[in-house]
Amino acid sequence: MSHATETPAANSQVAPLRRLGILGGTFNPPHLGHLALARHAREELALDCVMLMPARLPPHKRPVADPGAARRLAMCRLLAAREEGVDVSALELERDGPSYTVDTLGALHDSYPRTSLTFILGADVARTLPAWREPHALLALAELAVALRPGAAVGDVRAALAPLLDEARGEARVRFLRMAPLDVSSSLVRERVQRGEPIADLVGPAVAAYVDTEGLYRAPAVEAAS
Numbered sequence: 001m002s003h004a005t006e007t008p009a010a011n012s013q014v015a016p017l018r019r020l021g022i023l024g025g026t027f028n029p030p031h032l033g034h035l036a037l038a039r040h041a042r043e044e045l046a047l048d049c050v051m052l053m054p055a056r057l058p059p060h061k062r063p064v065a066d067p068g069a070a071r072r073l074a075m076c077r078l079l080a081a082r083e084e085g086v087d088v089s090a091l092e093l094e095r096d097g098p099s100y101t102v103d104t105l106g107a108l109h110d111s112y113p114r115t116s117l118t119f120i121l122g123a124d125v126a127r128t129l130p131a132w133r134e135p136h137a138l139l140a141l142a143e144l145a146v147a148l149r150p151g152a153a154v155g156d157v158r159a160a161l162a163p164l165l166d167e168a169r170g171e172a173r174v175r176f177l178r179m180a181p182l183d184v185s186s187s188l189v190r191e192r193v194q195r196g197e198p199i200a201d202l203v204g205p206a207v208a209a210y211v212d213t214e215g216l217y218r219a220p221a222v223e224a225a226s
Helices: 032-044 069-080 101-113 135-143 154-165 184-195 205-214
Strands: 019-025 048-056 084-087 116-122 142-145 172-179
Touching: 019 032, 019 101, 032 069, 032 084, 032 135, 032 142, 032 184, 048 069, 069 084, 069 205, 101 116, 101 135, 135 154, 154 172, 172 184
Parallel strands: 019 048, 019 116, 048 084, 116 142, 142 172
Antiparallel strands: none
């Protein structure tokens, strides 16, 4: 069973881990695709645990129809509650300002200096990594696990990351995960709620019940400009 935690250091179950995966995002809302990615990364890379790390304030875009950090955290906990080896951390929610990944990884490294960190992300997001804050420092703190999706070629990702890999111990810092894609996204979940359609098949019964009870995502949202 998952052991959700307010901060990484607060969870005695996590402290002795040798290999820790971090899956960040807005999780607005979290869905079964997130859980499948966490599970697949844990199994393929032999990670002891994968942490879902909801962002307080994403630096690159504002969340659409954001129900608030506390509710997104609560939904992450519900999603991961019965999943062995998947935890939830509120680390980014406890910091003021934008949620920069390099700061998160630095804090985790300080808490667990003997733990190997792996940052899990999709191929589309991985290609934007050179524009993130201190990307060289990020890659020095953690390996990357990139989930390939249809239309995303390994060569394209490597080409985008090449300037960083040359200065961050080479391509050994990047692993590519091959998993069958799930036809689910947070935007699809929100659209279904707005249409009054069921979402349990996309987010699981616990998150679906929470969304219904809290009345989330019922009003049409105006998408943020890119």
